[in-house]
Amino acid sequence: MPDHGYSLREVQRMLGVSRSVVEKLVAAEFVSPSGERRDWRFTFQDIVMLRTAQALRVAGVSPVKIIRALDHLRKSWGHEGSLTGVRIAAVGDRVTVRDEASRQWDAETGQLLLDFDGKPAATNIASLQAPLANRAREDATALFYRARSLEEENIDAAESEYRAALARVPDYTDASLNLGGILMDTERFDDAIAVYREALRYRPNDPVLLFNVGVALEDSGRFGEALRSYELCIEHAPDFADAHFNAARIHEELGDAAKAIRHFNAYRNLQKGS
Known part of the structure; x- marks a missing residue:
């Protein structure tokens, strides 16, 4: 994607989040925009993470659980290439992750979840699979x-x-x-x-x-x-x-x-x- 990225105004317009929400996620290092605070530029991957946090909140997941889940996801899954194909979902009040092998994990704890019925997790919130393939x-x-x-x-x-x-x-x-x-x-x-x-x-x-x-x-x-x-x-x-x-x-x-x-x-x- 071009180097200049998305401005804070564009992020707010696209996602409908307040400036303070974005600033808190930046402070927590979930996203790392380039440039000075007054002229931040966000990457497409930053947008995905911000949209994920917003969508999980809309789905009823508490802010504390979202922060813990995203923090664990960032630390455990954030090495290069590992997020390709991962899907994040809200299942009840729990944030879950389904990887490319269709294994389902608790995003907050990293615990593998047994999927007895073999069905995919309901209420998919966001995919971190590269969306610009074609x-x-x-x-x-x-x-x-x-x-x-x-x-x-x-x-x-x-x-x-x-x-x-x-x-x-x-x-x-x-x-x-x-x-x-x-x-x-x-x-x-x-x-x-x-x-x-x-x-x-x-x-x-x-x-x-x-x-x-x-x-x-x-x-x-x-x-x-x-x-x-x-x-x-x-x-x-x-x-x-x-x-x-x-x-x-x-x-x-x-x-x-x-x-x-x-x-x-x-x-x-x-x-x-x-």
Whole structure:
């Protein structure tokens, strides 16, 4: 992948995590961005680890268990090449790992788990297998980075490159998010909504996409639809603080004080815990 990597702003936009969450994972050395703090650059593998932590939290695994599991995974499985093909899953309140030989391990303790029914672990959260194996994805990735480099100097060219990337790989969520961001910045809200909803065809429960649809709908004045999108986001990611905040504002605008207070309280509690 290109050397410049992903910025913190892009990581937050793609994953829907707060700056403090990312900073805690950096401090714990789960991810090691390059550059100074004000200009961090994250690799694709960093994104995978951050997305894994976020997805495990959404699946109901406690932060303590996530930290212990990822720490053990990093120390025990982190030597070069060993993460290829590994799948991480939330099974109840336990984080499990399934390796290339289909053996299942407790990620927190490293204990081998016996799989009596021979079925794969339910609720797969993330795969650390290299996702850019085919030529189409390689081409789309090159277009994605070219688009990012053009955003400040030639926004029209950047938009064209993002669309070209999506033409090659329609389920390239990061390209959809960045393209939608350009369309939002240029106040083409209906076009942004269309891009986000197309992306939701491939990831229908993605809270970041649902949140962005809500923002686009709200900015276009469609408050009822925006509220439904925020509520869907919260349904799939109850700790998505900004979705609670935006839902609270709309409820307040619509005169439903009780629901507004409930979401404001949720937002404040999440901010305290972040």
